Amino acid sequence: MADVTNLRSPAEAGLSKLFEAGRKSFASETAIAREEAFRFFEATGLPSRRVEAFKYTDLRAAIAEAAPPAEAPSLDAAKAAVAGATGFAGIEAARLTFVNGHLVRELSDLDRIPAGVTVVPMSEALAQGDAGLELLAPVVQARENPVYQLNTAFLADGALISVAAGAKPETPVHLRFVGAGDAPFSTATRVLVQLGEGAEFSLLESHEGSNGVTCQPNDALDVVVGPQAVFRHSRLNKEGDAAVALSTLSLKVEREAQVESVNLVTGAVLSRHQIYVHIAGDDTNVVVNGAAMLRSGQLADSTLLADHAAVGGVGREQFKTVIDGDATGVFQGKIIVRQVAQKTDGKMKSDCLLLTDEGQMMNKPELEIFADDVACGHGATCGAPDDDLLFYLMARGLPRPVAESLLVQAFVGETVEAVTHEGARAALIGEIEAWLKARG
Amino acid sequence: MLEIKNLVVQIEDNRILNGLNLTVNDGEVAAIMGPNGSGKSTLSYVIAGKEDYEVLDGEILLDGQNLLEMEADERAAAGVFLAFQYPLEIPGVGTMTFLKACLNAQRKARGEDELSTPDFIRAVNGAADRLEINKEMLKRALNVGFSGGEKKRMEILQMALLQPKFCVLDETDSGLDIDALRIVSEGVNALRAQGRSFLVITHYQRLLNHIVPDTVHVMSRGQIVKTGGKELALELEASGYAEYRAGEAA
Numbered sequence: 001m002a003d004v005t006n007l008r009s010p011a012e013a014g015l016s017k018l019f020e021a022g023r024k025s026f027a028s029e030t031a032i033a034r035e036e037a038f039r040f041f042e043a044t045g046l047p048s049r050r051v052e053a054f055k056y057t058d059l060r061a062a063i064a065e066a067a068p069p070a071e072a073p074s075l076d077a078a079k080a081a082v083a084g085a086t087g088f089a090g091i092e093a094a095r096l097t098f099v100n101g102h103l104v105r106e107l108s109d110l111d112r113i114p115a116g117v118t119v120v121p122m123s124e125a126l127a128q129g130d131a132g133l134e135l136l137a138p139v140v141q142a143r144e145n146p147v148y149q150l151n152t153a154f155l156a157d158g159a160l161i162s163v164a165a166g167a168k169p170e171t172p173v174h175l176r177f178v179g180a181g182d183a184p185f186s187t188a189t190r191v192l193v194q195l196g197e198g199a200e201f202s203l204l205e206s207h208e209g210s211n212g213v214t215c216q217p218n219d220a221l222d223v224v225v226g227p228q229a230v231f232r233h234s235r236l237n238k239e240g241d242a243a244v245a246l247s248t249l250s251l252k253v254e255r256e257a258q259v260e261s262v263n264l265v266t267g268a269v270l271s272r273h274q275i276y277v278h279i280a281g282d283d284t285n286v287v288v289n290g291a292a293m294l295r296s297g298q299l300a301d302s303t304l305l306a307d308h309a310a311v312g313g314v315g316r317e318q319f320k321t322v323i324d325g326d327a328t329g330v331f332q333g334k335i336i337v338r339q340v341a342q343k344t345d346g347k348m349k350s351d352c353l354l355l356t357d358e359g360q361m362m363n364k365p366e367l368e369i370f371a372d373d374v375a376c377g378h379g380a381t382c383g384a385p386d387d388d389l390l391f392y393l394m395a396r397g398l399p400r401p402v403a404e405s406l407l408v409q410a411f412v413g414e415t416v417e418a419v420t421h422e423g424a425r426a427a428l429i430g431e432i433e434a435w436l437k438a439r440g
Numbered sequence: 441m442l443e444i445k446n447l448v449v450q451i452e453d454n455r456i457l458n459g460l461n462l463t464v465n466d467g468e469v470a471a472i473m474g475p476n477g478s479g480k481s482t483l484s485y486v487i488a489g490k491e492d493y494e495v496l497d498g499e500i501l502l503d504g505q506n507l508l509e510m511e512a513d514e515r516a517a518a519g520v521f522l523a524f525q526y527p528l529e530i531p532g533v534g535t536m537t538f539l540k541a542c543l544n545a546q547r548k549a550r551g552e553d554e555l556s557t558p559d560f561i562r563a564v565n566g567a568a569d570r571l572e573i574n575k576e577m578l579k580r581a582l583n584v585g586f587s588g589g590e591k592k593r594m595e596i597l598q599m600a601l602l603q604p605k606f607c608v609l610d611e612t613d614s615g616l617d618i619d620a621l622r623i624v625s626e627g628v629n630a631l632r633a634q635g636r637s638f639l640v641i642t643h644y645q646r647l648l649n650h651i652v653p654d655t656v657h658v659m660s661r662g663q664i665v666k667t668g669g670k671e672l673a674l675e676l677e678a679s680g681y682a683e684y685r686a687g688e689a690a
Binding site for chain 2 (some may be wrong): 394398409
């Protein structure tokens, strides 16, 4: 039998070179299993459409060249980049500012972290072998994902955030990711949030960059939500128009814990947000919402895996995509209900509003249910704005573009209405309005 | 006020209006009655500017302006208001947001200043009180979870707020109980004035006990076939539409 040689793409070869080159500078090899992750990644390479989970988002085709890992920017460059950052800017929060994937202490509020919350920069944690590192990668399925493996292999910075049991800080922490410079670069950041029993914590996360910069950010957020804890998370992707933005949210949810996570995407030429939810304890309540508002040339992929491995978990996953021009939306959602997870109540929905005939939406919902006493459902819709609703609004005097914007806003708004943090909700609505205004 | 001349309208090759002529004078309340399928709702939609209909001939003039050359929103700004037979639910659009957007869009189109928020809230609250609309309803998404009667009251509230010149009420009495019918009718009657006319479309005479018309037109096969005073509605109530249906069958 002839030998089969796996032809590597220039980007894959580039990633191997970059990994080799970076190996010497990588700290704390064992703590994050960097080598192992890269070996797994090398075995499969960048996923193409032949890989089922990447059928609609072909990373092998999208990433022609591997951009080099970004160096830490000068303080002046960082300051200039942050000056233009608007995501969640008006909200009172303790900010951790990452420029090109590196924590900039001078532009962060490390000395103003709310009581009950501890923040350790990832570079420090790796150097000192922080015990918290053991909690990294809390969801097993994520570890098998090539995007997450790349993040692990190239992990450069991030933070370990720990919220003490019972602590309920009012001020949220804002992870502010900003791109600087105009040369291509890649980043790999990992933030771990660990909530102790009964803690309540809000996290804001914004990603911004300049248009025209071919950057490849790969950001991962690992969260362990302790028993009876409440985790609220608002994420905003307004990357520049040439960014290929990959991100992974891994959530381990323990007994009677609650989670509320929303991700709004308006930026990046290609984005893939992967969400892994592991329901580890009984009687949890998890809401995961996503909204994408896309213009010509953009592709946004939301891929969700909710794994119910405990009794009585309530899950509500709602995704809305607005497609203008020839943009493409992708939603892949899978709910697994293991045999032990009786009384699981899961609902997953993806709705798409197509504003033109050229756009496309790919929906792939899946249910895998091994328990017999569960209520699980999924649904997907796709359509143009409703003519009857448009007529109703126009008959009251609203010009067509205004009426259409109102309908789009109402459509997308549903995903952010549930955001508890008032400032975050208002900011997300503001982003939706800004997108509509720019559309004209 | 409104003059319709030889209006011919079809939808998907199906002729609905066949050379309809109708004049409604300033301050007049005109009722249109007729059997099912005679084209009453089509007439209301064509006046308001719904796009599904193909106008083959004729014109609709509002104070001399040809409405057929305008988009639905321009007609609204010119003073046309259609109270829908089935008001639509719009999840995600707050009622107050909607009311303010409509009011200000019309004012802007007419070159007027936007209404200040306190003035706007005062106007809405006043109209809501008169129509016995619970203020909690105004906090909800437009028409979402409203009963049939509540939706119709909300239509009249919009009418009161927008102060249109020419109001078309498309079977506003359908789905209303006796009390709601009274409240809605009082709301309409309060708006009767010189400078404002109404076209009240209904199957039943009972609405016309509350909103007493100046003229009654009978519509059949896409035309006005008979015109009279308010007593014509009583005659129809007694005799039914049989004679007009016979005409249709012929």
